Amino acid sequence: MSGFDLVIRRARVATAADVFDADIGIAGGRIVQLGQGLPAGAREIDAAGRTVTPGGVDAHCHLDQPMAPPLRMADDFESGTRSAACGGTTTVIPFAAQEKGQSLLAAVADYHHRAEGRAHVDYAFHLIVSDPTPQVLQHELPDLINRGYTSFKIYMTYDDLKLDDGQILDVLAVAREHRAMAMIHAENADCIEWLTKRLEAAGRTAPRFHAHARPMLVEREATHRAIALGELVDVPILIVHVSGREAVEQIRWARAQGLKVFAETCPQYLFLTAADLGLDDSYHGARCVCSPPPRDRANQDVIWAGLNDGLFTVFSSDHAPFRYDAPEGKKPGGEEVSFRHIPNGIPGIETRLPLLYSEGVLAGRMTLNRFVELTSTNPAKAYGLHPRKGTIAIGADADLVVWDEREFVLTNAMLHHAVDYTPYEGQTLRAWPGLTLAGGEVVWDGRHFHPRAGRGRFLRCDPPSLLPVPPKGV
Ligand code: DUC
Numbered sequence: 385m386s387g388f389d390l391v392i393r394r395a396r397v398a399t400a401a402d403v404f405d406a407d408i409g410i411a412g413g414r415i416v417q418l419g420q421g422l423p424a425g426a427r428e429i430d431a432a433g434r435t436v437t438p439g440g441v442d443a444h445c446h447l448d449q450p451m452a453p454p455l456r457m458a459d460d461f462e463s464g465t466r467s468a469a470c471g472g473t474t475t476v477i478p479f480a481a482q483e484k485g486q487s488l489l490a491a492v493a494d495y496h497h498r499a500e501g502r503a504h505v506d507y508a509f510h511l512i513v514s515d516p517t518p519q520v521l522q523h524e525l526p527d528l529i530n531r532g533y534t535s536f537k538i539y540m541t542y543d544d545l546k547l548d549d550g551q552i553l554d555v556l557a558v559a560r561e562h563r564a565m566a567m568i569h570a571e572n573a574d575c576i577e578w579l580t581k582r583l584e585a586a587g588r589t590a591p592r593f594h595a596h597a598r599p600m601l602v603e604r605e606a607t608h609r610a611i612a613l614g615e616l617v618d619v620p621i622l623i624v625h626v627s628g629r630e631a632v633e634q635i636r637w638a639r640a641q642g643l644k645v646f647a648e649t650c651p652q653y654l655f656l657t658a659a660d661l662g663l664d665d666s667y668h669g670a671r672c673v674c675s676p677p678p679r680d681r682a683n684q685d686v687i688w689a690g691l692n693d694g695l696f697t698v699f700s701s702d703h704a705p706f707r708y709d710a711p712e713g714k715k716p717g718g719e720e721v722s723f724r725h726i727p728n729g730i731p732g733i734e735t736r737l738p739l740l741y742s743e744g745v746l747a748g749r750m751t752l753n754r755f756v757e758l759t760s761t762n763p764a765k766a767y768g769l770h771p772r773k774g775t776i777a778i779g780a781d782a783d784l785v786v787w788d789e790r791e792f793v794l795t796n797a798m799l800h801h802a803v804d805y806t807p808y809e810g811q812t813l814r815a816w817p818g819l820t821l822a823g824g825e826v827v828w829d830g831r832h833f834h835p836r837a838g839r840g841r842f843l844r845c846d847p848p849s850l851l852p853v854p855p856k857g858v
Pocket residue numbers: 446569673674675676702704728729730
């Protein structure tokens with residue numbers, strides 16, 4: 385006996401660096417051998433020359449995050465990770481969010497409770513720091529970082545989450561001292577509030593005005609300020625969900641100064657525009673209300689360029705699941721409300737990889753290696769999960785996607801989230817995962833989901849390998 389639990393034969397293996405033909409030998413949930421003509425395994429799957437990539441790492445998604453009533457996220461750890469797996473994602477990193485007045489430790493304990501025994505794929509947690517009290521800064525945050533929660537998000541907008549500049553500096557100082565990755569949501573809260581009030585006074589409250597209240601300069605200013613705050617503290621930062629040219633220009637400028645500024649973008653900035661929020665005052669556009677808002681075609685091109693030239697490190701979904709036709713979702717309390725009250729966010733945990741594989745790799749806009757790097761390898765490195773996650777290598781977890789390349793029209797009925805729409809309804813795709821393996825187990829076979837809630841384990845993250853290593857003896 386070879387000792388393999390499973391051999392994937394004749395794979396066209398793609399990593400961030402290489403594409404090569406190999407059989408993949410799997411035992412105990414890990415990749416234990418790569419080579420040609422491997423001995424037989426207890427089970428065999430013939431990939432027949434199809435492309436095999438590492439399972440996706442979705443490093444920015446929101447699952448079962450506590451919300452102020454009546455709002456509630458549609459996806460919890462069960463449905464969210466089911467949807468992730470069926471779209472080829474085998475690791476998710478959602479957010480344990482601190483409410484103002486709450487201890488960060490309590491927020492983490494509550495979030496573990498929500499996840500425990502429910503996940504179909506592995507998961508880690510980012511933290512959201514919304515109340516950086518001395519207790520949080522001196523004790524809770526350092527303690528959590530040391531226990532494997534090595535990244536956290538800082539908001540510059542949203543009343544219930546935002547920090548002022550002094551608070552951001554305090555939190556960044558903790559990131560520097562304890563080697564955590566600081567993710568920043570960069571939009572200027574006061575500008576948004578000022579614009580929102582003026583729009584409301586003029587009766588402009590339809591969903592499409594959400595984009596008018598958050599023009600690119602609001603993102604540009606906050607991005608620049610975040611960069612300056614990171615520079616002052618001398619710590620790398622990662623700007624999340626970058627939407628277009630003006631923020632991109634700030635990040636390019638920062639890099640030219642030699643500053644360590646990483647950036648993330650998301651499918652909505654490649655495949656949606658502000659027109660998807662509505663061309664008239666109908667409410668349908670509430671489906672695509674997210675922040676920052678999608679921009680226009682010229683900005684989509686800027687995002688494509690940044691994905692290809694290294695400006696972006698990570699491509700995430702920012703899955704924020706709210707049902708459209710629901711009082712706990714996009715119609716709070718059952719009403720068609722002013723854009724100010726529409727919950728921000730769109731679903732996308734399942735469509736992230738197929739959209740980029742189809743429109744990037746198969747449409748000739750992106751190399752296969754870069755696709756793997758952006759969707760799996762880099763997020764694993766950025767958040768301390770590499771090389772266990774994010775690559776196809778001996779010793780890595782056997783988290784794999786075998787791609788089916790065929791054209792079809794996407795409908796929400798094909799998806800496995802608990803949301804009643806997809807923003808990408810009717811889009812022609814050229815590929816979908818024909819098989820997803822998580823820890824060597826089939827979770828999705830191209831037609832059927834294979835549930836085993838509790839299969840997914842909690843992952844403690846190492847210090848991110850993209851962060852500088854302190855000199856020896858310090
Ligand atoms: N924007 C966020 O900042 N988070 C969730 C979803 C969104 O649109």
